[in-house]
Amino acid sequence: QVQLQESGPGLVKPSETLSLTCTVSGSSISNNYYWGWIRQPPGKGLEWIGSIYHSGKTYYNPSLKSRLTISVDPSKNQFSLMLRSVTAADTAMYCCARIVVVPGATGWFDPWGQGTPVTVSS
Amino acid sequence: QSVLTQPPSLSAAPGQKVTISCSGSSSNIGNHYVSWYQRLPGTAPKLLIYDNNKRPSGIPDRFSGSKSGTSATLGITGLQTGDEADYYCGTWDNSLSAWVFGGGTKLTVL
Numbered sequence: 689q690v691q692l693q694e695s696g697p698g699l700v701k702p703s704e705t706l707s708l709t710c711t712v713s714g715s716s717i718s719n720n721y722y723w724g725w726i727r728q729p730p731g732k733g734l735e736w737i738g739s740i741y742h743s744g745k746t747y748y749n750p751s752l753k754s755r756l757t758i759s760v761d762p763s764k765n766q767f768s769l770m771l772r773s774v775t776a777a778d779t780a781m782y783c784c785a786r787i788v789v790v791p792g793a794t795g796w797f798d799p800w801g802q803g804t805p806v807t808v809s810s
Numbered sequence: 811q812s813v814l815t816q817p818p819s820l821s822a823a824p825g826q827k828v829t830i831s832c833s834g835s836s837s838n839i840g841n842h843y844v845s846w847y848q849r850l851p852g853t854a855p856k857l858l859i860y861d862n863n864k865r866p867s868g869i870p871d872r873f874s875g876s877k878s879g880t881s882a883t884l885g886i887t888g889l890q891t892g893d894e895a896d897y898y899c900g901t902w903d904n905s906l907s908a909w910v911f912g913g914g915t916k917l918t919v920l
Binding site: 724726732733734735736739747749750751783785788793794795796797798799800801802803 | 812842843844845847853854855856857860861866898900901902906907908909910911912913914
């Protein structure tokens with residue numbers, strides 16, 4: 689059974705960098721899947737942040753691309769998120785997920801981590 | 811504002827049927843498969859439907875999905891109190907080059 693667990697600071701100061709890690713268990717991160725980050729600000733819907741393949745190929749939400757770096761560490765079966773120059777608008781529940789993409793289909797997110805809350809405040 | 815539009819809330823009685831709509835455009839739902847997710851309070855989102863109408867192993871057949879044009883629908887029959895959750899639709903958007911989701915629908919079973 690594949691499980692994902694997010695970890696990282698729950699409080700980040702404005703203008704600093706938000707860093708989170710997702711640890712994957714029950715499956716090798718080098719299998720033929722993409723791995724992604726999604727966030728949900730309070731009272732709002734889900735927002736895809738970005739995705740990465742085990743080769744390191746990344747796909748970023750254009751609205752966040754200039755501040756975003758997603759990386760993968762196959763040796764630790766982890767992938768990570770760094771979001772620079774954060775503001776209060778980046779306050780959200782951050783989730784990681786496996787993205788299943790098959791030929792001829794669009795893909796879907798399964799499973800998800802439980803999520804970790806991040807607040808941007810001084 | 812979310813790219814995909816869902817009703818913010820719905821309510822229905824136990825045992826009844828409910829449908830949750832998800833409206834998009836030709837750049838997303840109109841040209842891509844839709845997936846649906848359930849988020850119970852305090853838990854990780856769970857995949858309910860993928861490829862418009864397919865259920866993962868373990869998802870009861872009370873849950874169904876359909877798509878027509880630029881809209882998709884999640885149906886839940888035989889409502890149970892345990893179905894009280896937030897439900898989200900999602901797909902890829904060609905114009906935005908991004909995965910997009912609906913704003914979520916809070917289902918109350920009363």
